Structures are given as structure tokens and as C-alpha cells.
Amino acid sequence: MDFGIMCVIAPSFGDIFRSNMMQNGMLPIQLSSSECMALAEDAQNTLELEVDLVAQEIRRDKDEPPIKFSIDPFRGYCLMEGLDDSDIALTLQKGRIIAGFEAKRRILWPWLDEFGYDGTKLHVDSNLSAMEW
Structure with missing residues (x-):
């Protein structure tokens, strides 16, 4: 090339x-x-x-x-x-499908949201030690 x-x-x-x-x-x-x-x-x-x-x-x-x-x-x-x-752009082309999965996941497994998951990442309290979260 x-x-x-x-x-x-x-x-x-x-x-x-x-x-x-x-x-x-x-x-x-x-x-x-x-x-x-x-x-x-x-x-x-x-x-x-x-x-x-x-x-x-x-x-x-x-x-x-x-x-x-x-x-x-x-x-x-x-x-x-x-x-x-291996290009992330291949995954991002499936954005609509991923969003649909996330919407369905919130209905099927709502307890995941209780751990601070906002649909994009899991938030961890920085005041906790690695073993406590």
C-alpha cells in the first residue's frame, strides 16, 4: 500500500x-x-x-x-x-440493532441497572476498594 x-x-x-x-x-x-x-x-x-x-x-x-x-x-x-x-466501524454500523437489544435488556434484566449501568458503562463508586464493589 x-x-x-x-x-x-x-x-x-x-x-x-x-x-x-x-x-x-x-x-x-x-x-x-x-x-x-x-x-x-x-x-x-x-x-x-x-x-x-x-x-x-x-x-x-x-x-x-x-x-x-x-x-x-x-x-x-x-x-x-x-x-x-476488526474495525469498530463494522460494529457501529449495527447501532440500531444494539440500541434495540439494550432496550429489550432493560425490560428483561432490569436489575442490571441497579448496579449503576446506564446503557453505556458501569459506574463504580471511586470511594470503594476493589473488593467492596
Whole structure:
């Protein structure tokens, strides 16, 4: 990514390398050896290649048909949104569901609120020792 590489096209990838690429915002595209060779030849001839993640295709010269590729929908979504699967933004997208759970929790387990829980954090009296609360 530091060098501006956003996509790597190859006949195969190791599982860890593929996962690390996606965690770092890069798209690994696995194609057949013959498709990789054709794209490498295009690149050597300074022809423009366009990778379209949404359409899941690589567009070449206007006379050549696009080369299709596939990616896991969740991974594609994360790449398009700039998220990794440990990103808090993924959780925050579920804000409405979380708020609904909290409302239901207050009805089902109201005694939790008696301990100072306000729906966001548990308040502890700072005058108490660690063992007393």
C-alpha cells in the first residue's frame, strides 16, 4: 500500500498472504496462469488495465473481453468501505440493532441497572476498594 499497490493478480496465493493483503486494503485476484500471462503481456506493452471491484472484472484493450474474477461479498464490501474485519466501524454500523437489544435488556434484566449501568458503562463508586464493589 505504501507504494500505491492496490491489487495483486497471480495464479495462486497463500492463505495468510491473501488474508494479510485484504487486512491491509489490497485486493488479491487469483486467475489462471494463461490469464495472468496475457495481463502481464498487456502491462509490458503499456496497455491500460482497469480493475473493477464492483463488477468483479478486469477490463483490457477495447477489443478484448473483460476477465471476470470473484471475491467473497463480505471481503469486497470491506475493501470498498475501507474496513478490516476488526474495525469498530463494522460494529457501529449495527447501532440500531444494539440500541434495540439494550432496550429489550432493560425490560428483561432490569436489575442490571441497579448496579449503576446506564446503557453505556458501569459506574463504580471511586470511594470503594476493589473488593467492596
